[in-house]
């Protein structure tokens with residue numbers, strides 16, 4: 001399935017409706033290995049601090065979108081019991097999607113033709129908020145793309161089974177008041193086998209489950225070809 005997904009795009013493919021190409025994307029390391037970030041974490045304790053930090057990166061670099069996070073081991077989930085309330089070996093802190101940081105209300109576009117598989121507002125603190133999952137049928141096999149941290153409007157007037165065309169705007173980025181309290185960004189994730197999940201799917205894994213999730217949720221860059 002990974003090779004099939006990779007073969008579906010030949011070049012940079014956007015999921016944001018912006019005049020931005022691969023050269024306009026700035027890598028953003030939010031991992032436990034980013035010493036600068038770790039040392040100054042107290043300065044970035046709120047979603048607004050993060051939003052200002054990211055805006056500052058755009059001004060400094062001249063880039064338009066910050067990206068990163070696939071299989072990144074992050075400390076930022078420690079603020080939310082949704083990720084940590086279970087036994088220590090099951091603490092979830094390895095990120096399974098690609099995050100694309102861009103201002104709120106940035107349009108979200110489909111990278112491929114698909115249909116709406118499901119949608120839901122995931123309301124836990126630190127969760128996705130409004131979320132849409134598209135299903136893509138290729139050579140009689142389905143795989144799925146998940147879009148998290150959207151506006152509430154994005155999940156209004158939608159029906160399961162609605163067709164969405166490649167390049168069509170079907171959602172927009174929510175702000176911190178609706179998106180689980182993050183600086184605005186899109187969580188974009190590939191899912192091979194979605195099981196019974198609807199409108200939600202784990203976007204963060206524990207170390208103990210990562211072998212499975214790494215296979216089932218391959219690198220989104222297979223499709224987007226940003227780097």
Ligand SMILES: [Zn+2]
Pocket residue numbers: 069095097098099186187188203
């Ligand atoms: Zn994410």
